Amino acid sequence: QKEVEQDPGPLSVPEGAIVSLNCTYSNSAFQYFMWYRQYSRKGPELLMYTYSSGNKEDGRFTAQVDKSSKYISLFIRDSQPSDSATYLCAMRYVTDKLIFGTGTRLQVFP
Amino acid sequence: DGGITQSPKYLFRKEGQNVTLSCEQNLNHDAMYWYRQDPGQGLRLIYYSQIVNDFQKGDIAEGYSVSREKKESFPLTVTSAQKNPTAFYLCASSMSSGGADTGELFFGEGSRLTVL
Numbered sequence: 001q002k003e004v005e006q007d008p009g010p011l012s013v014p015e016g017a018i019v020s021l022n023c024t025y026s027n028s029a030f031q032y033f034m035w036y037r038q039y040s041r042k043g044p045e046l047l048m049y050t051y052s053s054g055n056k057e058d059g060r061f062t063a064q065v066d067k068s069s070k071y072i073s074l075f076i077r078d079s080q081p082s083d084s085a086t087y088l089c090a091m092r093y094v095t096d097k098l099i100f101g102t103g104t105r106l107q108v109f110p
Numbered sequence: 111d112g113g114i115t116q117s118p119k120y121l122f123r124k125e126g127q128n129v130t131l132s133c134e135q136n137l138n139h140d141a142m143y144w145y146r147q148d149p150g151q152g153l154r155l156i157y158y159s160q161i162v163n164d165f166q167k168g169d170i171a172e173g174y175s176v177s178r179e180k181k182e183s184f185p186l187t188v189t190s191a192q193k194n195p196t197a198f199y200l201c202a203s204s205m206s207s208g209g210a211d212t213g214e215l216f217f218g219e220g221s222r223l224t225v226l
Contacts, residue, residue: 006152008150032213034214036215041219041220041222042219042220043114043200043202043217043218043219043220044153044200044215044217045217046214046215046216049214088152088153090215092213097143097155097158097168097213098213098215100152100153101152102150102151102152103152
């Protein structure tokens with residue numbers, strides 16, 4: 001079993017839809033949770049970061065961590081065609097390297 | 111502008127040849143990383159370095175080599191021993207490799223290597 005599991009998609013939604021992207025993990029020691037966005041043929045860039053449990057909101061994006069279920073989510077409200085990208089979850093415990101999910105490809109069509 | 115520069119963006123190699131991918135950063139970051147990205151497999155860590163003249167193997171180091179002679183530079187050599195080298199290679203850096211900061215990685219734009 002992989003430490004971090006992520007549905008690869010692709011996920012195709014119409015413009016304006018609410019998108020939910022999810023990852024599950026097996027290591028209860030993970031403390032830092034991140035979402036990276038990667039456009040085609042580019043390097044990933046950090047989108048959201050959460051420490052431990054709870055929600056964090058930034059504009060149209062909300063990151064949620066449920067440590068009891070070992071589950072993290074990224075919600076995108078009012079999705080736009082410019083949100084079309086691959087979204088990678090990543091997590092780590094205090095003293096170690098990031099572990100990445102496989103990425104979910106999202107397509108938002110006009 | 112501060113960032114990470116990878117070169118070349120695209121590279122073709124014949125089987126049996128070694129090839130070196132360049133990675134330079136001007137963010138004054140201590141830690142640097144090389145990842146390989148294949149469809150459906152996410153990012154897999156090849157090598158990382160926390161300080162100059164020191165580096166550690168990641169999860170898939172076989173067939174690769176690195177050096178860290180300067181803080182700004184972390185080149186990756188894909189050797190002929192790497193059985194399946196065609197992939198997208200990403201270099202990244204962070205302020206440190208762990209600890210209480212987020213450990214946020216800053217990525218370059220990647221190098222796509224194709225073996226003919």
